[in-house]
Amino acid sequence: MDIAINTLEHQLINVLVKIEINGVKIDIEKLNDVEHRLLNRLQTTTEKIMEIAGKEINLNSNEQLSTLLFETLELQPKVTSKGKSGMITVNKLHLTKLKEDHEIIPFILNYRKINTLLSFCNQLKEVHPKTGRLHCNLNQIGTATGRFSCSNPNLQNIPNVKLKDKDNETDELKIIASKFREVFIAKKGYVLIGADYSQIELRVMTEMSQDSFLLDAYNNGIDIHKLTAFKVFNCSKISEVTEEQRKIAKTINFGLIYGMSAVGLAESLTAITKKHHSKEDAEKMMSDYFTQFKGVKSCLEGLVDYADHHGYSRTLFGRIRPIPELASNDLKIREKGKRLAMNSPVQGSAADIIKMAMVNCDKAITEKGLQSKIILQIHDELLFEVPENEVEIMEKLIKYEMENVVKLSIPLTIELGKGANWAEAH
DNA sequence: GCCATCACG
DNA sequence: ACGTACGTGATGGCA
Numbered sequence: 001m002d003i004a005i006n007t008l009e010h011q012l013i014n015v016l017v018k019i020e021i022n023g024v025k026i027d028i029e030k031l032n033d034v035e036h037r038l039l040n041r042l043q044t045t046t047e048k049i050m051e052i053a054g055k056e057i058n059l060n061s062n063e064q065l066s067t068l069l070f071e072t073l074e075l076q077p078k079v080t081s082k083g084k085s086g087m088i089t090v091n092k093l094h095l096t097k098l099k100e101d102h103e104i105i106p107f108i109l110n111y112r113k114i115n116t117l118l119s120f121c122n123q124l125k126e127v128h129p130k131t132g133r134l135h136c137n138l139n140q141i142g143t144a145t146g147r148f149s150c151s152n153p154n155l156q157n158i159p160n161v162k163l164k165d166k167d168n169e170t171d172e173l174k175i176i177a178s179k180f181r182e183v184f185i186a187k188k189g190y191v192l193i194g195a196d197y198s199q200i201e202l203r204v205m206t207e208m209s210q211d212s213f214l215l216d217a218y219n220n221g222i223d224i225h226k227l228t229a230f231k232v233f234n235c236s237k238i239s240e241v242t243e244e245q246r247k248i249a250k251t252i253n254f255g256l257i258y259g260m261s262a263v264g265l266a267e268s269l270t271a272i273t274k275k276h277h278s279k280e281d282a283e284k285m286m287s288d289y290f291t292q293f294k295g296v297k298s299c300l301e302g303l304v305d306y307a308d309h310h311g312y313s314r315t316l317f318g319r320i321r322p323i324p325e326l327a328s329n330d331l332k333i334r335e336k337g338k339r340l341a342m343n344s345p346v347q348g349s350a351a352d353i354i355k356m357a358m359v360n361c362d363k364a365i366t367e368k369g370l371q372s373k374i375i376l377q378i379h380d381e382l383l384f385e386v387p388e389n390e391v392e393i394m395e396k397l398i399k400y401e402m403e404n405v406v407k408l409s410i411p412l413t414i415e416l417g418k419g420a421n422w423a424e425a426h
Numbered sequence: 427g428c429c430a431t432c433a434c435g
Numbered sequence: 436a437c438g439t440a441c442g443t444g445a446t447g448g449c450a
Contacts, residue, residue: 058447058448060446060447060448061447061448061449062429062430062431062447062448063448063449064448081438083429083430085429085430085449087430089430089431090430090431091430091431091432092431092432112431112432113432115432115446115447116431116432116433116445116446117433119432119433119445119446120433120445122445123445139443142443142444143442143443144442145441145442145443147435147442147443148443149442149443149444150443150444151443151444151445152444152445153444153445154433154434154443154444154445155434156433156434156435156443156444157432157433157434157435157443157444157445158433158434159433159434160433160434160435201435201441254440254441255440257440257441258439258440258441258442259439259440259441260439260440261438261439261440262439263438263439263440264439264440265440267439267440268440331437332437332438332439335438335439336439339439339440339441340441342441343440343441343442344441344442346441347435347441347442351442378434378435379434379435379442379443380435381435
C-alpha cells in the first residue's frame with residue numbers, strides 16, 4: 001500500500017470520528033407517521049393474502065411461500081434458478097414476472113415492500129437519548145475496495161425514491177417510501193447541502209484508459225451515454241440516437257465498470273427493451289463497443305494482466321486489493337477474479353477521491369473557522385449540515401474542494417442541492 | 427451460523 | 436459445458 005493511501009486513511013480517522021459523534025437529526029414525528037401508515041397497510045395486506053391463500057402461512061418463510069405458489073396454487077415458474085436447498089426462488093424479479101399470473105402476487109410484493117420499509121423505521125428510531133440524534137458506525141476498513149461501510153444503523157442504504165410527478169402519483173407505498181429521506185433534517189437555523197460526484201466511476205475509467213473518445217466527451221461536455229450509443233449503434237448523427245439506444249449505452253457503460261459479461265448484459269438488455277436478447281446479441285454489442293473504444297479495451301486487459309502478475313489490483317492512488325481468485329484452479333473463480341481486477345481499481349479510485357475530498361473539506365472548514373459539518377458520506381455523495389449564514393461560503397467551498405481534490409485529464413464535477421431535509425438536498 | 431431477500435452506491 | 440455483472444448491512448427463517 002502506498003504511503004499516500006496510508007496518510008490519507010490516517011487523516012480520515014479524525015473526520016470519521018467527527019461524523020459519528022455529530023450524528024444526524026431525525027424528524028421523529030414524520031417517522032412515526034410513516035410507520036403508522038405502514039403498519040396499517042401491513043395489516044390489510046396480510047389479511048388479504050391469507051384470504052386469497054385460504055390458509056395461514058408465514059410470509060417471511062420463503063420456503064412456505066414457494067410451496068404455496070408453485071405447489072398449492074400450481075403457478076408455472078418463470079425462472080429456472082433455484083436456491084441451494086432446491087427451492088424455486090421467490091425473489092422480487094421472479095414475483096414481478098408472475099404478477100399477471102395470480103392475484104395474490106401483487107399483495108405479496110407489497111407485503112415484502114412494507115416489511116422492508118418498516119425495518120428502516122425501526123433502525124431510524126434509535127436516536128441517542130442525550131444528543132437526540134442518530135449516530136452510525138463508519139467502518140473505515142470495512143470493504144475490499146477501499147470504500148467504507150456503515151452500520152448500526154446503515155445510513156448508506158436508506159431508500160432513495162423520487163416521485164416523477166408528485167401530484168399524479170397513486171402508488172401509496174411509493175409515496176411512503178419517498179418520505180424516508182425527508183426524515184433526515186437539519187437542526188434549527190441550519191440547512192442540509194448535498195453534493196454528488198457526477199459519474200465518478202466512469203470518469204475514473206476514462207482517466208485510467210485515456211481512451212480518446214471518452215477524454216474528448218468529458219473535456220467537451222458531451223453526453224457520455226449518447227456518445228456511446230452513437231458509436232456502438234453506428235448512427236450517422238449524434239442527434240439521431242434514440243432514448244432506448246441511450247439507455248442501452250448507459251447499461252453498457254455501467255457494465256464495463258463491473259467487468260461485464262455477455263449473459264449479464266443480455267439480461268439487462270431484455271429488461272430495458274422488454275424484448276428477449278440472447279447472449280449472442282450481447283456479445284455482438286460488446287464487440288462493437290470494444291472496436292470503437294479501443295482505449296477501454298486495452299485498459300481492461302491491462303488491469304487483468306496487472307492483477308494476474310502481482311496478485312493484487314491497484315487504484316490510481318496506490319490502494320491495493322489482493323485477488324487470489326486469479327490463481328484458482330476453478331475457471332468460474334478465475335472469471336470472478338478477472339471481474340474483480342477490472343472493477344476494484346475503478347470503485348477503489350473513486351473511493352480514494354471522495355476520501356481525499358472529505359479530508360480537504362474538513363480541513364477547509366476548520367481553517368475558516370466555520371460551524372458547518374460533514375454529516376454523511378454515501379459513496380459518491382457528501383451531506384453537510386450548514387448554518388444558514390454559511391450557505392453561500394459552503395457552496396463555494398464544497399464545489400472547490402470536491403472538484404479540485406485531484407488533477408485528472410478530465411474535470412470532476414459535482415451536483416449541489418440544498419434544503420431543509422435530505423430529499424430536498426439531493 | 428448460513429441462506430435468501432432487498433435497500434443503497 | 437458451465438453460469439456471471441461490482442461493493443456493502445439488516446432481517447428472519449432454518450438447521
